Amino acid sequence: MQNFEFHNPTRILFGQGQIAALAKQVPAGAKVLMLYGGGSIKSNGVYDEVKAALSGHAVLEFGGIEPNPHFETLMQAVELARREQVGFLLAVGGGSVIDGAKFIAAAALYEGDAWDILSKGGKVIQAALPFGSVLTLPATGSEMNSASVITRHATQEKRGFMSRHVYPVFSVLDPAKTLTLPARQVGNGVVDAFVHVMEQYLTYPAQAPVQDRYAEGLLLTLIEEGPKALSQPDDLAVRANVMWSATMALNGLIGVGVPQDWSTHMIGHELTALYGLDHAQTLAIVLPGIMQVQREAKRAKLLQYAERVWGLRDGNDDSRIDAAIDATRRFFEQMGVPSRLSGYGLDASAIDAVVTALEAAGSVHLGEHHDIDSAATRAALTLSL
Amino acid sequence: MQNFEFHNPTRILFGQGQIAALAKQVPAGAKVLMLYGGGSIKSNGVYDEVKAALSGHAVLEFGGIEPNPHFETLMQAVELARREQVGFLLAVGGGSVIDGAKFIAAAALYEGDAWDILSKGGKVIQAALPFGSVLTLPATGSEMNSASVITRHATQEKRGFMSRHVYPVFSVLDPAKTLTLPARQVGNGVVDAFVHVMEQYLTYPAQAPVQDRYAEGLLLTLIEEGPKALSQPDDLAVRANVMWSATMALNGLIGVGVPQDWSTHMIGHELTALYGLDHAQTLAIVLPGIMQVQREAKRAKLLQYAERVWGLRDGNDDSRIDAAIDATRRFFEQMGVPSRLSGYGLDASAIDAVVTALEAAGSVHLGEHHDIDSAATRAALTLSL
Incomplete structure (x- = not known):
């Protein structure tokens, strides 16, 4: 075995009905930006459950994050997060939405050109907004790691980054929400x-x-x-x-x-x-x-x-x-x-x-x-x- | 599978030579109380390596923590930690020393009778001193969990507690240090x-x-x-x-x-x-x-x-x-x-x-x-x- 360092601080809330447990995990008083993808969460009940769980918070929304999420799209969310002084991100979806949240979290606090995060890698990241996730599609593992893959649509460059600053604070895994996939x-x-x-x-x-x-x-x-x-x-x-x-x-x-x-x-x-x-x-x-x-x-x-x-x-x-x-x-x-x-x-x-x-x-x-x-x-x- | 919550924030530093990595893990400026057992760490080189790694810190020592650590002994360390305003504990040893550190960490900040922690359980704990460990004996798993078992010597009562406040911040696992067990x-x-x-x-x-x-x-x-x-x-x-x-x-x-x-x-x-x-x-x-x-x-x-x-x-x-x-x-x-x-x-x-x-x-x-x-x-x- 080679020497290694292991540290995974993500809290997992697993099981049917766990979306309600969000209420205790999102910091009180934080303005929340809820991120999602193409809108399937509106037909399978996840959207409503998340909104109910966040009823004590000010919540903004940003939908339309694509599979293989686009740098260009995510930068719109970065602008929104900065403008609205968002304090917490909540990714609701699959790996693409969570990967997107990691990039938004880092880019919102990054002072240079945000493309650096993808071209130079996670080492340029000194801080990130805290975020959690509600996973709807088991696949990528992004809900419990610090990696993200983003595509620049204009050039079709697909680049990844890793940073200890972008572990989700928590991830909700409710397998009942995957029954309709x-x-x-x-x-x-x-x-x-x-x-x-x-x-x-x-x-x-x-x-x-x-x-x-x-x-x-x-x-x-x-x-x-x-x-x-x-x-x-x-x-x-x-x-x-x-x-x-x-x-x-x-x-x-x-x-x-x-x-x-x-x-x-x-x-x-x-x-x-x-x-x-x-x-x-x-x-x-x-x-x-x-x-x-x-x-x-x-x-x-x-x-x-x-x-x-x-x-x-x-x-x-x-x-x-x-x-x-x-x-x-x-x-x-x-x-x-x-x-x-x-x-x-x-x-x-x-x-x-x-x-x-x-x-x-x-x-x-x-x-x-x-x-x-x-x-x-x-x-x-x-x-x- | 039943619903569950999982969160394990302990950082693991695994491999030969990793004791040196301590230097970056102990908060700068913290006064450290180093805890150990019967003194085997002085013959196998661990003590010297730990002291070298902590050379930038003020370090106090408390040795003599027994197997099946005694409440009475640990309370002496609690007094020392309070008196000297220790900011960080470092357990160097096996499961007994680490279990002891968990109790000391919690008791040092507990305002009531410290026996409550064992008689009433971890729910009485609202805070604990941060601590790390250098494991010398693979056995109990205490280096990466939040449980502790302590014995009151006077009455031979053996009681355990668990609390999310007593996960080690980090644990160093150097298998070379177990060769002489x-x-x-x-x-x-x-x-x-x-x-x-x-x-x-x-x-x-x-x-x-x-x-x-x-x-x-x-x-x-x-x-x-x-x-x-x-x-x-x-x-x-x-x-x-x-x-x-x-x-x-x-x-x-x-x-x-x-x-x-x-x-x-x-x-x-x-x-x-x-x-x-x-x-x-x-x-x-x-x-x-x-x-x-x-x-x-x-x-x-x-x-x-x-x-x-x-x-x-x-x-x-x-x-x-x-x-x-x-x-x-x-x-x-x-x-x-x-x-x-x-x-x-x-x-x-x-x-x-x-x-x-x-x-x-x-x-x-x-x-x-x-x-x-x-x-x-x-x-x-x-x-x-």
């Missing part, structure tokens, strides 16, 4: 969480059995409960387990003291930027190919994954690795997320475009050993044509 | 951590696959690494995994949203109070008997434990449960901790004494379903004669 969002969320785990688990070298087993526990749970969330959409216990798995997948804990990969995300981001694919769709395409390309380097870990996650104990090492990669791909498909470029009407020209975009961004030494270069990326995507 | 403390620590997990895992009903698998991951790691810590005492990687397992065993995470038992601890506390057995020794005696006594009620969970933790898949249900309980007992013995009363020179008269003490304390409805009464306690201990 469209199947596509359920599938995407499960795939996103699964790949978050894989980026921290399928790495080497690592002598970290606790982190490994926690990661395997999340993968097994997502494999077990994810399909049930589609086939038994009214099962609240299933939704609760999916929701908690997605939060635990990226709250820092399974990644302490171990190398982290993130190449699948880096490559996937370019597919979203170029073709507008959902984030999880890009991950489903990229990961199986990357696993194949890294099969020699990650042989031992792939065999562990095959046995512990998929129960594959028969056959020789290579056949078990193949079977584990196939099983991964089939799981994504089972969640309704095609795992090949052709599933989205894309062909080999997309591979050229992605590689060119990665090269332009200088992202040509990906993975925890910086060994996923343009050729490896091309090979991985070719396996997912 | 005596085998008895290593064995005790692994058994203590193992039973912490079991008290949160071997419960019902629970539909919490993430928590189950996290718990199983810790049990498997302790089973795998614990004996190596005895047989390969110089292996730093093993010590790191044991240390992190023990912290994760009782930082709240595996216990969210699930019922918790704690009957083994309650019964064990009386064995310590009456006969001075080490805490872990009492747990090793009590748990196997409690598992037998609860075998019908906890049948499904015991079968899950048998299969997932001990790999027991053959034979009928009852034989697998028996084998799992036997394996648990053998594991404790392998760690050098006898699991029968006779191993400590005790006989059936100890059972009478424990049951009498529990009845006197009103502790006669133990376990998550309050169904472990005096007869069940007697039966459990009789199985461990």
Whole structure:
């Protein structure tokens, strides 16, 4: 295990009916800016419950935060927060709204050009407005971490930042509010969480059995409960387990003291930027190919994954690795997320475009050993044509 | 899964050499009271490293905090902290020193009779001095939770409290500092951590696959690494995994949203109070008997434990449960901790004494379903004669 520092101060309020508990978490007297996305919270009751919980506060609203939230849109919220001297932000939605809240929180108190936060990274942030979240879509883990990914719409640049100043003060996770999610969002969320785990688990070298087993526990749970969330959409216990798995997948804990990969995300981001694919769709395409390309380097870990996650104990090492990669791909498909470029009407020209975009961004030494270069990326995507 | 609230603000600094990182964690200008136990930190280098890290601070010292720390001793430290207007406590040692620090932190700012904190519980605490810890003995998990157990020496009353005000601000976990621990403390620590997990895992009903698998991951790691810590005492990687397992065993995470038992601890506390057995020794005696006594009620969970933790898949249900309980007992013995009363020179008269003490304390409805009464306690201990 490598040395590490771990600190996650976000308070989790989990369970049906927990939105009402907001009232005690938002500082008394703070003017609140409520942030949300396309408005689904108005049809599923979340909006009304949040407003009721905030009845003792002055509340402003800013809706319309997009998936892959736009820098340009968020800057409008920054202006509003400054102008109205907002004291607390409340993100109500999925990862995009929460990621947006993190940026708004930091940018509202940043004196320079707010694009610095994305171009130079979280180190420029000295302070941020406090904020909480009400999560409506289990997927990104943003509700319990300090990371955010924002897209500059004008240039299609997708950039992330991390800062200890942007952990949510609290996050409300009410699985009952996820019962009405469209199947596509359920599938995407499960795939996103699964790949978050894989980026921290399928790495080497690592002598970290606790982190490994926690990661395997999340993968097994997502494999077990994810399909049930589609086939038994009214099962609240299933939704609760999916929701908690997605939060635990990226709250820092399974990644302490171990190398982290993130190449699948880096490559996937370019597919979203170029073709507008959902984030999880890009991950489903990229990961199986990357696993194949890294099969020699990650042989031992792939065999562990095959046995512990998929129960594959028969056959020789290579056949078990193949079977584990196939099983991964089939799981994504089972969640309704095609795992090949052709599933989205894309062909080999997309591979050229992605590689060119990665090269332009200088992202040509990906993975925890910086060994996923343009050729490896091309090979991985070719396996997912 | 039941509704829950989770918030653990302790910062973990993990790894070899991390004591030096203390310098940045202790508030500048704070007068520090350094707390420790019997003085082993002076022979293993920890004392010197801590003093060096605190060189920029005014530091007072209070040593001699006992295992099962005494209220009477701690009150002397409370007086010192008040008299010297100490601003920060630093516990350097194992769970007893950290538990002691929590009590001192709360009592120093408590205006009434400090025994209230133990007799009435943590709810009386409105504030506490901030404190950090340098852990030297992986076992209790106190370094990343808000619980403390203190003994009033005069009356042999052992009482616990919990309060959100007594999370350590930070804890330094340097596994290299555990290399010189005596085998008895290593064995005790692994058994203590193992039973912490079991008290949160071997419960019902629970539909919490993430928590189950996290718990199983810790049990498997302790089973795998614990004996190596005895047989390969110089292996730093093993010590790191044991240390992190023990912290994760009782930082709240595996216990969210699930019922918790704690009957083994309650019964064990009386064995310590009456006969001075080490805490872990009492747990090793009590748990196997409690598992037998609860075998019908906890049948499904015991079968899950048998299969997932001990790999027991053959034979009928009852034989697998028996084998799992036997394996648990053998594991404790392998760690050098006898699991029968006779191993400590005790006989059936100890059972009478424990049951009498529990009845006197009103502790006669133990376990998550309050169904472990005096007869069940007697039966459990009789199985461990």
